Amino acid sequence: MIKLGTVFSGIEAIEQALERLNINYELEFACDNGDINIDINYEKEMKKIRKMKSIKEKKEYVDNLYFTNTRKHNFVKDAYLANYSVKDNNFFYDVKLLDGTDFKNKVDLFVGGSPCQSFSIAGARGGFEDARGTLFYDFARLVKEIQPRMFIYENVYGVLTHDKGNTWKVMQNIFGELGYYYKWAILNAKDYGIPQSRRRLYVVGFKNKKDGEKFEFPSPQKLKYTMQDFLVENNKEGNLVNKNGKLIITEKVGEEPEEKYYLSEKLKKYVLCPGTKNFMHHDAEIDLPIARALLSTQGNSHRASVNNYVTTNGKIRALTVRETYRLMGFPDSFKIVVSKAQALKQSGNSIVVDVLIAILKNVEFIGGKNGKN
Numbered sequence: 001m002i003k004l005g006t007v008f009s010g011i012e013a014i015e016q017a018l019e020r021l022n023i024n025y026e027l028e029f030a031c032d033n034g035d036i037n038i039d040i041n042y043e044k045e046m047k048k049i050r051k052m053k054s055i056k057e058k059k060e061y062v063d064n065l066y067f068t069n070t071r072k073h074n075f076v077k078d079a080y081l082a083n084y085s086v087k088d089n090n091f092f093y094d095v096k097l098l099d100g101t102d103f104k105n106k107v108d109l110f111v112g113g114s115p116c117q118s119f120s121i122a123g124a125r126g127g128f129e130d131a132r133g134t135l136f137y138d139f140a141r142l143v144k145e146i147q148p149r150m151f152i153y154e155n156v157y158g159v160l161t162h163d164k165g166n167t168w169k170v171m172q173n174i175f176g177e178l179g180y181y182y183k184w185a186i187l188n189a190k191d192y193g194i195p196q197s198r199r200r201l202y203v204v205g206f207k208n209k210k211d212g213e214k215f216e217f218p219s220p221q222k223l224k225y226t227m228q229d230f231l232v233e234n235n236k237e238g239n240l241v242n243k244n245g246k247l248i249i250t251e252k253v254g255e256e257p258e259e260k261y262y263l264s265e266k267l268k269k270y271v272l273c274p275g276t277k278n279f280m281h282h283d284a285e286i287d288l289p290i291a292r293a294l295l296s297t298q299g300n301s302h303r304a305s306v307n308n309y310v311t312t313n314g315k316i317r318a319l320t321v322r323e324t325y326r327l328m329g330f331p332d333s334f335k336i337v338v339s340k341a342q343a344l345k346q347s348g349n350s351i352v353v354d355v356l357i358a359i360l361k362n363v364e365f366i367g368g369k370n371g372k373n
């Protein structure tokens with residue numbers, strides 16, 4: 001039985017990975033504030049929380065802080081409770097107010113991917129204490145407090161060059177200070193079974209050096225599927241129509257085209273050029289980023305999972321919500337209980353399940369044997 005703890009939990013790719021691997025696990029805690037910021041004195045509040053006696057009391061206090069300081073609703077929690085057997089008392093709001101000492105030595109696997117933030121530490125050494133106030137600091141603090149057997153940390157690969165390399169330098173200093181044996185790699189989802197080009201940084205840390213020495217990042221695998229294999233069949237949403245000589249993508253076929261997405265001259269040529277019509281779905285190497293780059297020439301900047309286009313039957317359309325989940329490795333049994341905009345945001349934020357599966361398969365104490373199973 002693997003004891004799991006997660007922060008920045010989102011739609012919890014790691015639970016999908018464990019379920020698909022048939023690994024028994026128990027969730028100690030999940031934590032996601034639904035991207036809602038509240039204006040409180042964190043240091044003062046955390047001091048109060050640390051003095052409280054039970055986890056229940058602490059959780060109720062933080063829930064109440066959110067309740068009294070914002071009217072915004074936590075849609076991540078809705079998605080979470082609809083899909084996982086977690087009880088409300090295991091779902092925490094804010095990583096900055098989570099007391100890891102309550103879970104000390106109770107977690108085997110600790111997983112989280114904080115948003116990428118700069119550390120403003122000019123002149124400082126750039127270690128653990130200098131990173132205070134960032135969400136990464138809280139991830140590291142929780143590793144220190146909880147002492148999990150293993151952690152997986154995920155972030156965008158741009159973190160390596162972010163702030164002229166300073167962000168990654170500080171992160172490495174901090175990972176080093178934790179006393180964990182860690183390895184890192186940039187893995188692309190298209191190398192682990194999913195036809196989506198999505199590169200991410202993965203840091204895998206082990207409390208025992210022996211566990212760590214046995215671990216290798218998984219080698220790239222040949223892609224068996226194309227994007228086309230993941231599309232909803234006979235989908236009629238979001239077709240491309242020609243209105244007064246302008247190409248427009250509509251949300252629903254048959255409806256008066258909403259002038260939502262205009263295609264640039266460049267993309268128009270690309271789409272209409274015989275032979276290159278199906279420009280995205282046969283090769284993961286040339287999928288989503290091309291459409292994004294072309295569309296961005298129109299000032300239509302990319303938002304995760306939103307401005308992604310595919311062609312079916314020679315027509316260009318946006319991915320459906322379900323397709324974005326499939327392309328993150330989520331089965332169709334995953335219940336989508338939030339609005340389209342929220343659902344797209346949540347799938348766009350997720351870790352690709354199949355990459356986590358490939359990583360876990362190489363962790364011996366979780367049941368993997370360096371890719372041999």
Ligand SMILES: C[S@@+](CC[C@H](N)C(=O)[O-])C[C@H]1O[C@@H](n2cnc3c(N)ncnc32)[C@H](O)[C@@H]1O
Pocket residue numbers: 007008009010011012013014031032033034035036076093094095096112113114115135346349350351
């Ligand atoms: C990049 S996403 C990671 C999603 C997750 N890795 C998954 O598999 O779906 C970042 C998440 O952190 C959450 N978040 C941001 N600030 C937070 C905070 N202070 N406490 C807890 N969660 C937070 C956001 O709501 C969002 O779901």
